[in-house]
Each structure stands twice: as structure tokens, then as C-alpha cells.
Amino acid sequence: MATLVQAVRLALHVGEERHGVTDVFGEDVGAPLGGVFTQSQGLRTAWNTPLDERGIVGAAIGLALAGQRPVAEIQFCDYAFNAIDLMKLAGGICWSSAGDYNCPMVLMTPVGSGIRGSLYHSHSFDGQATRLPGWKIVIPSNPLDAYGLLLSAIVDPNPVMYLSPKALLRAKAGPDERIPGEPDDDKALAKMIDAPLGDRSKWKPEWPDVKDLFVPIGKAKVCRAGRHVSVVTYGRMVPVALAAAQQLAGEGIDAEVVDLRSLHPLDWECIEASVRKTNRVLFLNEDTEVTNFGEHLVRRTVEELFYELHAAPRLLAGAHVPGVGLADNLERASVPQLDQVASAMRELVGHEA
Amino acid sequence: MATLVQAVRLALHVGEERHGVTDVFGEDVGAPLGGVFTQSQGLRTAWNTPLDERGIVGAAIGLALAGQRPVAEIQFCDYAFNAIDLMKLAGGICWSSAGDYNCPMVLMTPVGSGIRGSLYHSHSFDGQATRLPGWKIVIPSNPLDAYGLLLSAIVDPNPVMYLSPKALLRAKAGPDERIPGEPDDDKALAKMIDAPLGDRSKWKPEWPDVKDLFVPIGKAKVCRAGRHVSVVTYGRMVPVALAAAQQLAGEGIDAEVVDLRSLHPLDWECIEASVRKTNRVLFLNEDTEVTNFGEHLVRRTVEELFYELHAAPRLLAGAHVPGVGLADNLERASVPQLDQVASAMRELVGHEA
Amino acid sequence: MTTTIAHDSAPAEANDAALAPELLVRMHELMVRARCLEERLIRMNKQGDGYFWIGGPGEEAFNVPLGLLVQKGQGPQFDYLHLHYRSSATLLAMGADPVDALRQMKSTASDPYSAGRNFCNHYSVRKWNVVPVSSPIEVQFSMAPGSAMANKRAGGKGITIVQGGDAGTAEGDFATCLVWCSRPGNELPCLMIVTNNLWGISTPAGQQHGEKHVADRGRAFGIKTAVIDGNDPENAYRELKKAMDYVRTERKPFLLEAMVSRLYGHSSASGANLVSEEADCLPAFEKKLEERKILTRVAIDELRARTTQELLEASKRVREEPQPQGADIWKHVFADVDLVGSAHGSNGRS
Amino acid sequence: MTTTIAHDSAPAEANDAALAPELLVRMHELMVRARCLEERLIRMNKQGDGYFWIGGPGEEAFNVPLGLLVQKGQGPQFDYLHLHYRSSATLLAMGADPVDALRQMKSTASDPYSAGRNFCNHYSVRKWNVVPVSSPIEVQFSMAPGSAMANKRAGGKGITIVQGGDAGTAEGDFATCLVWCSRPGNELPCLMIVTNNLWGISTPAGQQHGEKHVADRGRAFGIKTAVIDGNDPENAYRELKKAMDYVRTERKPFLLEAMVSRLYGHSSASGANLVSEEADCLPAFEKKLEERKILTRVAIDELRARTTQELLEASKRVREEPQPQGADIWKHVFADVDLVGSAHGSNGRS
Ligand SMILES: Cc1ncc(C[n+]2csc(CCOP(=O)(O)OP(=O)(O)O)c2C)c(N)n1
Ligand SMILES: Cc1ncc(C[n+]2csc(CCOP(=O)(O)OP(=O)(O)O)c2C)c(N)n1
Ligand SMILES: [Mg+2]
Ligand SMILES: [Mg+2]
DSSP: OOBHHHHHHHHHHHHHHHSOOOEEEETTOSTTTOOTTSTTTTOTTEEEOOSOHHHHHHHHHHHHHTTOOEEEEOSSGGGOTTOHHHHHHHHHHHHHTTTSOOOOOEEEEEEOOSSOOGGGSOOOOHHHHTTOTTOEEEOOSSHHHHHHHHHHHHHOSSOEEEEEEGGGTTOBOOGGGOOTTOOSOHHHHHHHHSOOSSOOTTOOOOOOOOOOOOOOTTOOEEEEOOSSEEEEEOTTHHHHHHHHHHHHHTTTOOEEEEEOOEEESOOHHHHHHHHHHHSOEEEEEEEESTTOHHHHHHHHHHHHHGGGOSSOOEEEEEOSSSOOOSSHHHHHHHSOOHHHHHHHHHHHHTOOO | OOBHHHHHHHHHHHHHHHSOOOEEEETTOSTTTOOTTSTTTTOTTEEEOOSOHHHHHHHHHHHHHTTOOEEEEOSSGGGOTTOHHHHHHHHHHHHHTTTSOOOOOEEEEEEOOSSOOGGGSOOOOHHHHTTOTTOEEEOOSSHHHHHHHHHHHHHOSSOEEEEEEGGGTTOBOOGGGOOTTOOSOHHHHHHHHSOOSSOOTTOOOOOOOOOOOOOOTTOOEEEEOOSSEEEEEOTTHHHHHHHHHHHHHTTTOOEEEEEOOEEESOOHHHHHHHHHHHSOEEEEEEEESTTOHHHHHHHHHHHHHGGGOSSOOEEEEEOSSSOOOSSHHHHHHHSOOHHHHHHHHHHHHTOOO | OOOEEEESSOOOGGGGSOOOHHHHHHHHHHHHHHHHHHHHHHHHHHTTSSSOOOOOTTOHHHHHHHHHHOOOOSSTTSOEEEOOTTOHHHHHHHTOOHHHHHHHHTTOTTOTTTTTOSOTTOOOBGGGTBOOOOSSTTHHHHHHHHHHHHHHHTOSSOOEEEEEESGGGGSHHHHHHHHHHTOTTOOOOEEEEEEEOSEETTEEHHHHOOOSSGGGGGGGGTOEEEEEETTOHHHHHHHHHHHHHHHHHHOOOEEEEEEOOOTTOSOGGGTOOOOTTSOOHHHHHHHHHHHTTSSOHHHHHHHHHHHHHHHHHHHHHHHTSOOOOGGGGGTTSSOSSOTTGGGOGGGTOO | OOOEEEESSOOOGGGGSOOOHHHHHHHHHHHHHHHHHHHHHHHHHHTTSSSOOOOOTTOHHHHHHHHHHOOOOSSTTSOEEEOOTTOHHHHHHHTOOHHHHHHHHTTOTTOTTTTTOSOTTOOOBGGGTBOOOOSSTTHHHHHHHHHHHHHHHTOSSOOEEEEEESGGGGSHHHHHHHHHHTOTTOOOOEEEEEEEOSEETTEEHHHHOOOSSGGGGGGGGTOEEEEEETTOHHHHHHHHHHHHHHHHHHOOOEEEEEEOOOTTOSOGGGTOOOOTTSOOHHHHHHHHHHHTTSSOHHHHHHHHHHHHHHHHHHHHHHHTSOOOOGGGGGTTSSOSSOTTGGGOGGGOOO
């Protein structure tokens, strides 16, 4: 089964072969490295840029406006904060020109903690991204969604931000998450599309004939159905929420886990249905907790579902401090941990463990 | 009585004369213009910079770390979005060095709509600013607070963001808002400290002997006490909320209006006391409504005061679109208007008008 | 003869060839139209028919030739324009209807550039590859390399033209454009233009810029440069043609700095009044045309009067056109179809 | 004799004067210490005593002289340093305890630079004006003009030194530093250093940079520049001294580009293995010292062995030092007192 990063690579390959992708570019995205996480190895249209995030976002806009179909990468979202103005600009091109122009570009960037990345390789970007009107924003939590969301992003006529949870990049797909056309044996897949160590000058990937699969932007997924409490989350926190639900199942608590997959547009119907069912909801993400996207979800929940709630909705998110520290204890204290998620769920259902 | 912009100028003058301000700088901040809103006219330490916001924020950090006391300006907050990374850096200097360094700088920038500023002179910055750990954030709504908050910002050893609601800059102080030492007659004040039109090469301001006054950072103000509903707001929306409260008074609704003045640190005690009293709260600001600071306030309210609430807390904020359009109808439809504020308050108290 | 203030290569012979009288008359007519349009926009603003004015009076001698030399069309076979908010004369020279500028000033729903959303002189014309002009200074210099890559790939002669002011070159985006356009083996067909009026709002260039010429910054990157007098339309035409020919044929960048005037100050925020100290390209050019018997004073005055009158009447009609409605803010947040890609299925877009 | 690859002004005579043997021995000892430190850090990382390594093996011949020439102290009378994450040798030459670097690698609470928060070689030493090194590339070039203004105001001889890599010069911040340091009448005493190893992670400089020399970019701003061989410590010392003397006395900027080696690749992310193709400054220098009878092979080997042993033992002790606690994340979000201002009440701070 493909890993998340292999799924991204396969989608980029399908994008350049069948869906008009003209450029996959960013710092160290081209040969020989193929991206600091190997996501762009062996791609026909991948190239290296100068070390200049403003140039990368700017070039993507210029390429898009000139009818190309760029997929640009910011090496780590931690380094995207000098180009927020350009992202605002991209998000406003269709609107400010009253529909004269559209700006079809994909901006990919790895997000989140979990790899002991210290201050500048642990940032989340969901809070910042959801403050950019005019952008669609997706964030997969497994290889199949990674593949299907990226293809949908590529064919979308609007700017789409593609956030990759870096701690999940090497996570393998579950049995029900096979990409149509990928080889059964994942060793085989690695042999075909992972660049060898050492000299790669002669290496060529051997692409499996994977099929189109579009995960619609704006559709969430109920990863686990449950009756007692809902956990609405995305990205790296999805497996954490599922593990917590597993734990609680043993205690007779039946938790529902919703993976949003798209942050904008938002699948409100899915959230609403879940809250109406369980009457208790925990919103979970690892971004800093002040002016956090989860607070938007809390706000909308109290505005629209106040009288459905049997307990105050909760948000569990990252500590509002300047960075995620490197030492184990510091990183753990900065972003939600399994035990915290589980106890927040328990509190919501009123079981004090 | 001084206008808000005159109050800022007086505080900057007191800052450079008595509190160690070494630099007041930004684009067109120095002579002859003294700032696009006249805020820095006649100041001894005011100077013009290159057209480079990154350079401005960077220089402010460098000056601060070298023991200077800079007050830097971004001409419009709309143009601050290419330097968010540098703001994050400033907010993280004390933390990342584990207290080895502090970074005493003030970053001033005009915010908000209300002057028909179109797409790039109407942005708010409260949502973005509250996502910057390590910064203190203040936003005055009247001349006296403008004066007292700026002096507090100047003497604070940390980075402080000073957001000036541009639509209120020319608003005059109320009778109870006189700056200690300012002349009784405001014509006299204008004569003393407003630069003349035309040639200013020989002009020198004549500074009134205004006294120190420090409005503590982190303290909100109840502008109007009331029993039926609370409106928690700041900046340009304060006078709007007061006007709405005035209107509702006629309908027998007694509204309380809280002016936060500081967004971080936050005067939670003040909000809590107000909500416990009225059991109904409207949070009001003009920033875009998704991942909005008011949603943080809603979240904290439901987390801590859920069982105090007699109605679902409301947020009234700006439309989540790429910009504020120029035409009257567009600007009005994009940011909260008096009638919307009044009816939101009515709904909260259950009076349908 | 041609006035080049500084040049990498000696001015080519061809350069000095006089321009055909028809072309001079055409340029003059467009310069007059552009000037009258800006004067009308300023009036409208002062009369309360528009909240803000910013524009290009004083840059006509440079911007008109620029517009005439553009290879106009949609898609990467044609020129892409990333313009400044002072480029009205370029738009008119390309054939834009001046009334559309009045509509944007009055923020009418009929404003084809932004439907009443943006400030005046913030154009967007997809059918001519004029990308939306935006207020943030210099961002167009970060975007330009993108469209220039598309031009290069498309083969053909299309180039990217990016224009901004002098003060704005202090932004990192200007350096970004130099770096990205000169990557070894990937040089881009990009004509970078700095229209230098020696001001940034109230700040004189000499106070902030240590460069003798802004254009000198191209040298370290091996980018050809020139600094020219932008107040002489004949000179501007020749220098622009030379620079464009180089970019079109060599497929490499060129950095052109044109010295121009800021005739009505920065914007309505600074009063928008005539600045008598600034050189005015129009009377200077008209004097030449009279001396050379190409135009008579009478004809010139008549043209000016007629154009002024036409625009006055147009502004009255525009005043009656409907304003956008509040609900319109929700339109065009997202595009439903790919408009920019439609110009060429060539890249195999599905 | 001095190897200057390119120079604005002819190398001064003084330049060629041989350095005192004591100085050469001192430089060699520091180079060895710096090399041994980096090798230890790499080992620690490979053994799991630290999550990430990045550092400066290969730059000792340049960074040691730099550290020795710094005017060290707190406040604007002294030099401010905005360093790169490869500046370990500079810190050691200034007198830093190598064990503190081991502490940062091991993320111990005792790490004086970040208390276990930041990656190794991200220093902060207020008492020496070493401002916190941060991961974002090139931002130090936007900050440097600020401290340089403070140096200029203070009178005296203090200057600002800012250092970064070659690829990072593509960021707008590098241009910002050029613009802000050369404002007419406000030139700043700032020594800008580009340590050029011809790589940005996996990307060769030649693929992205059209400049013949990065330093050429200073010319347009009237900034003095030099491109030097950074692998020869004697040459580096002389060139640095010359550049610093100019900045200290003229109170004007200087842009110095030093060609250096990246001896263990980019970081632990790329394996941190010795790259045999890269020139190694240390054996080259040691050969000279032997030929000139300044040091014997025996003494050199003995020094290397002893230093390696000391650091190995230190790393074992550091392993036992306490880790920070979770609750510590809330410390130092805000400062209670003004530490940086305390260096001089001179500016009348209340
Ligand atoms: C990023 C940014 N910062 C500040 C402004 C405010 N502003 C508008 S025009 C201008 C001066 C521009 O000067 P220059 O680049 O020389 O162009 P000119 O107006 O002289 O043609 C400034 C500072 C802006 N629009 N964008
Ligand atoms: C703003 C930013 N973008 C990207 C990165 C990731 N990154 C770390 S080091 C590096 C290469 C730096 O190359 P160079 O400037 O030549 O310095 P060197 O490492 O070669 O000394 C990159 C891209 C970063 N740290 N900061
Ligand atoms: Mg200008
Ligand atoms: Mg390098």
C-alpha cells in the first residue's frame, strides 16, 4: 500500500500526464532530491527554484494567469509567512477583477508537529489558511485522500492550498485505502517510484497505471461512526482521535470521528448531522489555540446548534506560545496528546475516568 | 479636545522626550508629511524609510535588540502581510532565547474600514495579530485611550502592536476624555501641533506640557453599564455599539458595552463579569468572520460560562470575502452596520423588533 | 537624436531614424486623450463622483509608445502586462475605451475592470493579457517571471512586460524579479520597466536610494539595462522598441528605467493639483510637431477641446449608470470555469 | 600573499604582511576545536543524542578569524552579530564554551542559548551582542540595519556583522540590507558576509544564480565589495581585517563574499557524511604550519586527539543533565524587564 508521500507523488504524476499540470516547483523539488520529503521524485515537470518563497508564490500566480497549471511548494509552512500578502492577492484575483480572471494554482506545504522539528519545522497552517478568502483548503490524513484531494485540487480553477501533515507522510494506507491501479505489493511500488540512494542521474521511475480518483473538495468523511460524542478533526489529529475512540470503546463510550479533509469550503452538513446525533462535540487540531479555526467551528456550532448541545462544545488545540520546543517534554506539552483527547471526550460524555 | 491622531502624536512626543523613544519611522512618517494621517508631524525622531515593509519591521527588531526604543509604522495594515514572518520572529525572540533577549518595539498601523478605502485600505488586523504569540496587542477607540495605551506600549519591554482605527482618527475626545495638560481650546491645540499646509520647512510644533498617563495593557473598559445584554467590542465598532445601545435604550433594553482596548493580554475578568450579569453577549468586530478573534471569545465563553448563558452567544463580524469593495453598497455589505448590531442585540434579549 | 542617460550597449543606428509623421500624430492624439482622461478623473473625484484618484498624468510620453508596441492578444503567444496604477495611457494606446476608466472612478456596476470594487486605474483585461492591477506596491514583479515562463515555453514572440515606480524597487519583489529572470539557462523574456518620477508619495528618491540609477541593479545579474528620458515620446518609442526587440528575439530580460514626471502629485490624498515644477511632456512634444509642421496649434487646441468635451459628457452619462448592490460582494469569490486556461488547450488540460 | 578573487580596491600592502606565529597557532587551535565540536555534534545526532544537526564544518578557516576580529561586548559600542547556523567556529573564537553547543544538541534545560527549545548551533549571547540565530533563512539581513543604526549613533567603533549563505541571497531580505545600508547620508557601518558554499541544500548555485559573484550586487549601491578564498585562514584574517577596518572607520557598509566548503553536506537530513570532493581547510593549513616549522605533526595530532577526547567526555556528562519540563513552555513568552535597554540608560529610557 502506498504511503501518503507516495500517494502525493502518484497524484502529481497523473496531474502532469493527464490533467495539464505544467510545473511542480519549489526549493529542492526537482532532481536530484525530488523534495525534502521525496514527494516530487521522478516527475517530468519538477524543477528547483531560487531560495525565495515570495518568488515561488509569485511565479505560481504568474504561471496560472498565463494559462499554465502550476503546483508550487513551500518547503515547510513555517516559511510561508513572508508571502501571506501574495496568498491574499491570489485569493482575490477572481474577485477583484469581478470574474475577468481566475487563478488556477495549487500551493502545497507540509504542516504540523510530530517530527521533533523545533520552532521552525512544527508550525500548523490551518489557522492562517482559513483566513484567506478565495482559497480552497484541503488537508488529507491518509494516502487515498491525499491522492484524491490532490487530483481535485489540480483540476480546480481556483487557488487550492494543499496541507500535508508531515508526521503522516510515511504512514501506510489502510486495506480499504488502496489507490486504484497501485501494485498490491508495496515493496514493488517503492522499487518503481522511489529514487535510489546515491547517484540518481540515470534513474527513471516506472509509473504504475493508476486511475483517476477525485475526492470532492468540501466533503468530510466519517471515519468512525458513533453515538455518544463527536470528534471533528483533520490531518495529523485524525489517527489520534481514532486511537482515543478505540480506547473509549473499551469503556463503553461510542465515539464518532469526523475527518473534515477540506477546511474551505466546509462540509457543515456532515458536522451538523454528527452533532445532532451525539449532542456532544470536541473540535481537535494542533494549531495555536487563539484565533484558531476550531474556534470558528465552535462558534458556528453554538450559533446554529445551541439547543442540540447536551454539553458545552470543546476545543483541544496547540498551546498559544511562540513555537514548539525541541525537547520531548516541550513538544508534548505544546500539541494535543492522546491522553488529553481521550479525557476531553470522557468529560464531554460525563464519564470521569 | 484632541483628536485621536493628535493624541497619538502627543504620546509619541512624550515618548521621545521622557520615555526613551529613539525612532519613529516608516514610509512618509518623517518631514514634510509626518505620516499619511499626520500622526508623526513635528516629531524630533521621526524619519522616512525606503518603501519596504520587511525592512521596516526588520529594522525595528534590530534597533530594539540594540537597546534602542523604536516605534515603527506600517502605513496601512493592508501592507503588513509580507512581513508576518518577521512579526512571528519578534514575538519569539524572548521565548526562543529562553529570556536572554527581549524585543522592546512598538509597531503601529492603521486598521479597518469606514473611509471608502477599497480592497487595500480597509483591512482589519486583529485576527492576524492575535495569532502572533509573544506580542501584546492594543487598539484604542478614543483619544484618551490612544494616548494612554501608546505610552504603555512604549515603556513595555515586549513587542506591542498598536492598531489605530483609521475611521476614528479625526474623532474628537469626549468631555471626560481630556489628556492631562492639553489646552482647553482645541483650536489652540491644532495651532500648536498641526503642521501648516504648504511649505513646512520652517515650521516647528509648540508642544503643550501634557502629563504621563498610562492605560494599562490588558484592562478593558465598560463604556456603558447595562443589565440586559453585553456587547464586547473594540476599535471602530465601539461607537457603533454605543449608538446601538442608545437606540435600544428607547425600547427599554439596557445594554452594556465593553471596550476591550487590549486584545492580548485579554481582560477576561471584565468579560466574565459582564456575561455573568447580563447572561447574553454579542461579540462585535469588523475583521473577516472565519478564524476571527471574536470566535476565540465565543469559544472561551462557552467553555467557561456555558451554564450562565440564557441565549447562544453571537458574533457579528465582516463578510468572509477577499476584500472590502469601494462602492458604498459594497462596503456597507462587508462590515457590520448600526442596524445589524441593534437587531443582533434585540434578538439576544428576545425582543423581536 | 536619442536621449539615453545610460546604456549598456551604444544606441543602435536604427535608433535615430525619425518616426513616420502618421505615428507621431497618432502618439500625440493618444497622449492628449490620456491627459484629458486623467484630468476628467481628477475633476470627478473633486466633485465627489468617486472617492479616490491615482493615475498617470505626466507619463504619457512613455506609456503611449509602450501601449503601441505591445503585441496584444490572449494567451502566451502574446505579451503579458503587469502594469502600474499610472498606466492609463498604455491602456488607451492599446485601444481601451476611456469611458471604462470613468466607470471605475464612479464605482459603477458596469466598471469592466472590477465592477465597482477597486480604485480607478486598477485595470484587468484578460482578452489582452493585462493582469489585474493591484494596490500593493511591487508584487507584480514577483508575478512577472511566471507569465514570462509561459511566454518562453509557448515559443513565438510574446513577452512579459512589468512596470512599477522607483520607490517600489526597495521592496524585495524587485530583486525577486531580477533573480528569477536571470537563472542560468532559464533566462526569461521579461521587460522590466521602472518609471522613475523620483518620488514615493512625499519621500524624495535621493533620500532613500543609494543607486546612481535603479537600472544598475540589473548589471550584477548580466541583465541588459538602459536609463532613458521618458518625457520625449520619440525617444521613448525608439528605446522601447529596441529593448522589446531584444527581449522578443533573445528571449532574455531587459531592465529599462524611464525618467518621467508626476504632474498632479501622488494622488487625490495629496490634493491632485498641477505641480508646475515638473516637466510636462505634452507641450514640449506639441512644440516640436508645430515646428516640424506636422500639426498646427489650431488643430492641437481643437483636439484638446473636443476630447475634453467628449469625456465631460461621458462622465455625465456614467453618473447615471447603476451602482453595484450589497449582495454582489458574494459574486466571483470562486470561479466556476477555467477562463485563463481556455486560451490554449495545448497543455493537455483535461 | 593574499588570494582575492575579486576586489573593488587593490589589496593594500599591509594585507600581505605575514601574521604572527602565535596568532596562527591560536587560529589553528580554534579551528581544531571547532572541527572536533562539529564532529562530536554529528556523532551525538547519529547516536540519538539529539534530533537534528546543522553546523559549520568546512568554514573554520573563515569563521575563526571572524570571531577573533570581533569587538566583543554588550551594547552599541560593540559589534552586533547576526549569524548563520554554521557559525560555531566564530562563537568558539569569541570564547564560547563548546559544551554549551553539546547542551543545545541534547536539548537540555541547561542549554544557555534556548533551554532545549531550538536546534543546535542556534546561539544567543546577549553579553556579546550575538542576537538569537533563527532558522528562517536571510531574515537576519532585514534586522542588521537596525543594530547598525544603533552602532552609528553610539559613535565609537562598534559595527554590525551579518552573515548568511549564498542561496539565501535570493530572498528579498538580502536586497533590503543593501538598500537600507546605503541610504545617501545614512550609510550604515554594516559588514555583510555571504559564505558561499555553492549549495542550497541539494540545489547548486549555478542553477539558480545568474550573478558572476553575489557580491557584485553591492556595486549598484556604491557598496564596497570583495570576493575571497575563505578556505585560507591567513587570507581570510587579512581580508576580514581590511573590510572591518573600513567599516569601523568609514562607518559605511561592506559586502564580503567568502568561498567556503560544506564538508558534511547540508545537515543530518542529508546524512551528515564527509564529502570528499570538498576542499578541507584544516589539513591544508596544517601542512603550511608544518612547512613553516610553526607546529609539528605530533603536536597537531596530539591536539586533535585531546580535543576529541574532551568533547566525548563532555557529551557523556551532558547526557546526564536534566531535560526541560512541559510546564516550561510558558516561560519567557513575555519579558518582565528590559534586558537589552539596560546596557545603556544613555538614551534617557525611564
Ligand atoms: C506594499 C505597499 N506599501 C505601501 C503602499 C502605499 N503606497 C502607495 S503608492 C506608494 C509610493 C509608490 O512610489 P513609487 O513606487 O515610486 O511609484 P509612484 O507612485 O511614484 O509611481 C506607497 C508607499 C502600497 N500601496 N503598497
Ligand atoms: C525562509 C526559509 N526557507 C527555506 C528554509 C529551508 N532551508 C534551510 S537551509 C536552506 C538552504 C540555505 O542555503 P544557503 O543560504 O546557501 O546556506 P547554507 O546552508 O548553504 O550555508 C533551506 C532552503 C529556511 N530555513 N528558511
Ligand atoms: Mg515614484
Ligand atoms: Mg550555500
